[in-house]
Amino acid sequence: MTGMVALYIFMLAAFTGYEVIARVPVILHTPLMSGSNFVHGIVLVGAMVALGAAHTPLEKIIGFLGVLLAAGNAVGGYVVTERMLEMFKASGQGAKRRAPGAETH
């Protein structure tokens, strides 16, 4: 990929991010922030490649930490977002109404 093409990708991706979020209702701000937090967990792929090419012990230690942290970002981001969006399952008018006292956490 040449530098110029990379620059075009950068510009188009930046506009895409802006457009995707532009009309989001306030109730989804927190879940969406969590969701975008999950998406940058793709850093895992880069951390794997970096550790995969590491040679010296120092590089290996840092690379190991990188993969560990990135895996935490990806998995944690997914679990937390999924739990939050779980609340929106019964969206729209057919919302569930649980019996008093029957709620669990």
Added chain:
Amino acid sequence: MPAAWLSAELAIQASYFVTAGLFILGLKRMSSPVTARSGILWAGAGMLVATLITFLYPGMSNYELILPAMLVGGVLAWWSGKRVAMTNMPQMIALYNGMGGGAAAAIAAVELYRGAASGYVTDSLAVAGGIIGAVSFAGSAIAFGKLQGLITRSIRFGGQQLLNLLILAAALALGVLVAGRIDAAPAAVTGLFVLALVLGVAMTLPIGGADMPVVISLYNALTGLAVGLEGFVLNNAAMIIAGTVVGSAGTLLTQLMAKAMNRSLGNVLFSGFGDTGGAATGEVSGSLKPIEAADVGVMLAFASKVIVVPGYGMAVAQAQHKIWELCQLLIDRGVNVRFAIHPVAGRMPGHMNVLLAEAGVPYDLISDLEEINAEFDTADVALIIGANDVVNPVARTDKSSPIYGMPILNADKAKNVIVIKRGKGAGFSGIENALFYLDNTRMLYGDAQKVGAELIQAVKAVG
């Protein structure tokens, strides 16, 4: 075998292309309540595809390190993410986001220590991504500590901004040395990252707890940017696209949040306001008038319209279930019950909606500020539960107040105002609440969960 190598490369590129598409579609679906739940599944599928295909990367080694690292990080995050309470979500987002920033910085560190000699441009991008990632890592850790209650003080001193600027300048200067191959010694690289980490800590320490959501959102955008930059270094299209999309989406989200709090981003980052017990207290006349739960129960039972204003106090007391139970009793009696959500109720925009949804409150009973504000005039009771600044009328009237101009819920317009509150302290901003002193306001002191149970008994007793 060039043919096999070529096909692996092709499979990887094709998979990353699919992943980038799934991420964008996933985020798009997450921005509407109807499709939100499927959005995370789409994005998750994209992540799975990209991670699996990366094992086929040409020339990869160290699998004996990669797999345990993934396992440890993944399992710890899974375990913590599953068991955290909904009220503590904001700090968990901060934590996972910081990990992503740290990972981006780690990639930069490996590339720079190795001196992969791929050119000035690539090295500059690695340095930039490394600094941003390290700042996000350290800053998010501080943000987590503050929201989790591990760090309670906001450390401020004169010339703090100047010091932070100097640290940034020093980090950038080292970055130029490293990227320009003037001094690419490991010591210079180490110094670069140490300075960036210190900067992240120093930048975040003076910011008060109330502003943390905006700061977390900003660091989320920064981590995205760092990931995108490291994507250029590794020539990885999936990272470039996903990182950049999050970088720009996160920036917009940060602006939306700051706007909802009537603050500019610069104000949040550099003013040091937004802390407990700091700001001046305005002049308030009148007295606080307490009331018993039994009297409130009668008042609620015979009201025709009740508007509930939940705040973070309700969430910390885990009272949303009890309050909803109370509201169901009232609805069964024919009372018109509505929930009024301020844009920054809870710890983040939308946080309160998540908490109410968890308790099973239907969406059609929940209204946002613009929808509900005209209706307070016709409400018999405004029930304020653990909310404070978002109903403080001085935001409309007192120009000297730090919260002047912030849109508030007009709870003071209701015929009766009942405030459920743990104690007599001021709100998150440290400002006295004029609403509590109004003639039509009564204070019901106690833990929101306990008070909720008492109110349920009181309403039942009315029969």
